[in-house]
Amino acid sequence: MVVSSDPIDGTDLKAQFPLLSREVHGRPIVYLDSAATSQKPLAVLETMDEYYRTINSNVHRGVYRIAEEATNQMERSRDLVRGFIGARSTAEIIFTKNATESLNLAALSWGRANLSSGDIVVLSHMEHHANIVPWHMLNTEIGLELRWIPLDGQGRLDLSDLDNLLDGARVLAVSAMSNVLGTINPIRSLTDAARRAGAISIVDGCQSVPHLPVDVAELGADFLAFSGHKMCGPTGIGVLYGRQELLEAMPPMLGGGEMIRDVRLDGFTTNDLPWKFEAGTPPIAEIIGLGAAVEWLQAIGMENVRAHEIALTGYTMSSLSERFGDRIRIHGPADPIERGGVFSFEFDGLHPHDISQVLDEHAVCVRAGHHCAKPLMKILGVGATARASVYVYNDSTDIDALADALEEAGSFFAL
């Protein structure tokens, strides 16, 4: 089925991903778990390989040629990431090992310096554990009041009481796109409301940054966290964007080399931004790989990535409901415009482990579990869901394969 408004339809992006041409159990792999981690195109793989083959050396300190080249490549990647999210300065782009570390850095470093006992932090019921647990940890340390934005029946945030929730709050920490429901949240109105209430905003961009155009000025967020491995980049690299004024005032979390200006027997002074928050040898190859991923995505155009996903989401929702009717329930908003291509579903009353086992037999890769969102699972009234998720390299044939394999699962377990 050709969807005419899909700019990627007809291009063979899969060919650029070596892993997507492998077989599992004798069948071509159908990878539908990009919400967990994305596959990597040749451009990224070759860039990282090239780095190790030609210029691998430690950065920021070498006078010799390849050390200079490695440093340039790394800082060039930082600038690419800056441009990708529309930040003003590379001082605002901090590299971490993943988005979880980014969210911990924002919560704990900003939190310890700025929050005190009884301060109010507003989260939401759809948050990933990485945007919940650091606040529980901080609560144990200093004593906070945690408030929660609830959900409506369609998996969207219920904002009817938002101003009350934010009344007196110091922090609003919220996801831009749910990794369970696919819901895209209205970040600009949320950060505006936070600002009116005198609170800073921390946005979990793990699902949004890889899947749609993101501009931090438009978002109005004080902090934005995301990871490389969900956007066609390697594992081991995450990003924390932070407004420069906030980062200047925050103490570092990790201490060691690179993040200092001077170290004496009786103390130390910190380095400038962003290096103040990057202690030790950075994941140089991974940063350069992330830069290559940014370039690869920009060559496609994030508006096109989004348009493709809207089209494929529409195809997924309509073809699965046509084929299975009441047997399938997909959580989250019904309208593709309001969601990303993340589909948590219930099927035939089967348990997600069993669904994903049969799907694996057919080389279809989906995730089963609580997706690091146990509070959300409880609210949905389930212990776990099966979750299929699409990205730029998926197309309608992948969804058809998913549907066929679900049919098999249904027959196998017929109650």
Added chain:
Amino acid sequence: MPGLEDLYREIILDHYRNPRNRGELETPPAHRVEGFNPLCGDEIVLFLDLDADGRVADIRISGQGCSISQSSASMMSAAVKGRTIAEIDELTRAFKAMMSIHESSLEGGETSEAVEPGDVKLGDLEALRGVVKFPVRIKCATLAWNTLAQGLEEASA
């Protein structure tokens, strides 16, 4: 290549569709214990009633999970009712040996000999033999047993 029929024997599906000993017991006198599968999505709550002789007089199971975890729990409950803690310990080790998990005894004093899977009658539990070909699902099968072991230890402490 292992097929799904190796994993999902008919007995397993029967115990999944008609789980034995579902429900709760009054605590106290029964002891309540919870377990979670690290392969997330399975939860189990066991209620254990031990009599004066240290036998499991009654057992109930609640919680939710996949067909493997639920059927293993159901079969476990039928197998341990009326048994002593020592008998259950032997049964557990035989079951885990079938799952290719060999744990040495941590007890001081009398060392127990290695339990040969053939020594102990596993009955219906034999149906779970195929799980060993799907290593990720072993934790589903052993969840109820690990939770039981923890509960018995807590209850007899």
